[in-house]
Amino acid sequence: MQEPGDRPRGGTPRPAIPHAITRTDTGLEVEWSPGEPAVVMPARALRLACPCASCREEMTGRRLLDPASVPQDVAPQALELVGGYGLRIRWSDGHGTGIYTFETLRRWGGTPPDPDA
Numbered sequence: 363m364q365e366p367g368d369r370p371r372g373g374t375p376r377p378a379i380p381h382a383i384t385r386t387d388t389g390l391e392v393e394w395s396p397g398e399p400a401v402v403m404p405a406r407a408l409r410l411a412c413p414c415a416s417c418r419e420e421m422t423g424r425r426l427l428d429p430a431s432v433p434q435d436v437a438p439q440a441l442e443l444v445g446g447y448g449l450r451i452r453w454s455d456g457h458g459t460g461i462y463t464f465e466t467l468r469r470w471g472g473t474p475p476d477p478d479a
């Protein structure tokens with residue numbers, strides 16, 4: 363693990379690297395800084411907002427995933443850190459190719475973008 367200070371990025375005061383991530387049956391709890399209350403990210407909204415190429419058109423961001431194909435009770439089954447910048451989530455519906463960058467998760471907070479909006 364690199365220390366955040368090892369790779370400064372222009373304009374970014376500090377990289378978005380969570381202190382702790384907890385998987386639950388209903389979503390993720392992300393503690394961005396020690397002692398800060400964890401941000402609860404609901405599972406299905408996260409799944410529907412999957413950024414991978416088969417769920418989302420890369421150039422336009424248009425959603426390719428049919429929400430009806432995702433179970434209401436979809437749950438994260440496993441988390442995998444990716445290169446110190448993001449998180450791959452293996453979902454109970456068998457999907458697991460999306461990489462959620464920490465920056466994106468931080469920007470979303472507790473409300474991943476509504477795919478139907």
Ligand SMILES: [Zn+2]
Pocket residue numbers: 412413414415416417418457459460
């Ligand atoms: Zn996907």
